[in-house]
Amino acid sequence: MVDMGLLLIRLVIGLAFVGHGAQKLFGWFGGYGLKGTGGWFESIGMKPGIIMALLAGLAEFAGGAMFALGLFTPLAGVIIAGTMFMAIVKVHGQNGFWAAQNGYEYNLVLIAAAIGVGMIGPGQYALDALL
Numbered sequence: 001m002v003d004m005g006l007l008l009i010r011l012v013i014g015l016a017f018v019g020h021g022a023q024k025l026f027g028w029f030g031g032y033g034l035k036g037t038g039g040w041f042e043s044i045g046m047k048p049g050i051i052m053a054l055l056a057g058l059a060e061f062a063g064g065a066m067f068a069l070g071l072f073t074p075l076a077g078v079i080i081a082g083t084m085f086m087a088i089v090k091v092h093g094q095n096g097f098w099a100a101q102n103g104y105e106y107n108l109v110l111i112a113a114a115i116g117v118g119m120i121g122p123g124q125y126a127l128d129a130l131l
Contacts, residue, residue: 010117067080067114070126
């Protein structure tokens with residue numbers, strides 16, 4: 001059952017990050033693509049915006065895919081945690097803890113889950129288990 005639980009956590013979090021990365025990179029799922037995301041990044045002081053949007057999108061897309069697949073899981077967890085840390089520093093941290101006030105609560109939950117799975121391993125239903 002533990003392996004199935006880890007698979008569930010990895011798939012939900014990993015695929016959500018793939019989707020967020022696709023929003024930034026390609027404008028899919030209601031996202032703004034590199035140009036729109038880059039403009040917003042510039043507005044919050046992350047310059048050059050398009051390069052930062054590309055890096056964030058690639059981190060979310062690749063980190064999420066690796067996490068979902070259970071491939072290089074500790075690295076995937078660090079990538080996901082890093083993107084959420086930046087979200088806290090640049091966007092949510094100033095709003096306090098609670099997500100209802102656009103705070104960092106949810107980001108912190110994702111950091112804990114990504115680092116936790118990275119530390120204990122992805123379970124047997126993962127590419128890491130085959131390697």
